Amino acid sequence: MTWIDDPTRLAVRVDPTLAEAAVRCALTVFVPAPPEAFEAHQRRAERCYEIDGQVERDAAFARLALAEFDELGLADPLRHAVAERPALARLVRVILVGEARGHVDEGVTCESGGEHLGVRVSVARLGDPGELLAWARHAMGHAEDTLGPTFRFEPGWDGPGGHRVSSAATQARVHRLWDVTVDARLVRAGRLGELRARQRHHEQVAADLPGVAPGTIDVVLDRLWDGPQPAFPELLAWAARPADLIAALAPGDPGFARPDRCPLCRFPSDDVVPPERAIADVVAADYPDWRPEQGLCGRCTDRYRFAGRLGGRG
């Protein structure tokens, strides 16, 4: 019998400090434990306090934290989310759980063989099994894609050496596009409610494609949701040039509307067009919310071209 027949047997390693924080969170906030459970926890902790010697006392607290973490089954949602994906479950031998500093730091990483699955998660989520399962089902979708041969994932794409993605805004778009395909498959597997997920992704895709006709957004989302799963290089290319996303998924539909005001200087202008790459990079550094496809007027383009030659910013 392997752990897949009994997911509770999949090894999970967690730092005792994180385990203790999660246990406290679970006992006081989330798990519908009877009051006796918390009192029993207090009694066990008090016995640790009575131990002489700092080293022995710390070791006893660590053992207690890990035992209670296990007894409460706080890692079980992670195990179940892996077990639900046979291709991933065949590879994973141990889950390493670390603490995330806030939601943006949460995620899953794995080495190319997939034996060690690293999970970074916040204490609050780790102490709330329902929340943890919903989150882990999504996160394991990324892990499964990352390890799958057809997805052609590029390790380190968003790190310092990640040559393909230049800006934080592009990185965020990669995540949002990838998230759509992960959630679409979760919905098809019956593990995520369709209505709210689809609505949320529709809003995010629309926000990433400002000025694009609503009908075009609908087509793009439909294709991302129901169409063949894009490989990672496609997601990267579409995130870097959203016009290509529209051209690929909604060919023939109206793309970016040409605004009659410049998004930077706000003056009416009839020459608002996407600037060349070098200028776009400088403008994007000054205006994080601006995207090249929103365009610039000729005056702003010249201003940034001049500033670029001087080596400064407009």
Ligand SMILES: [Zn+2]
């Ligand atoms: Zn995601």
Ligand SMILES: [Zn+2]
């Ligand atoms: Zn302007």
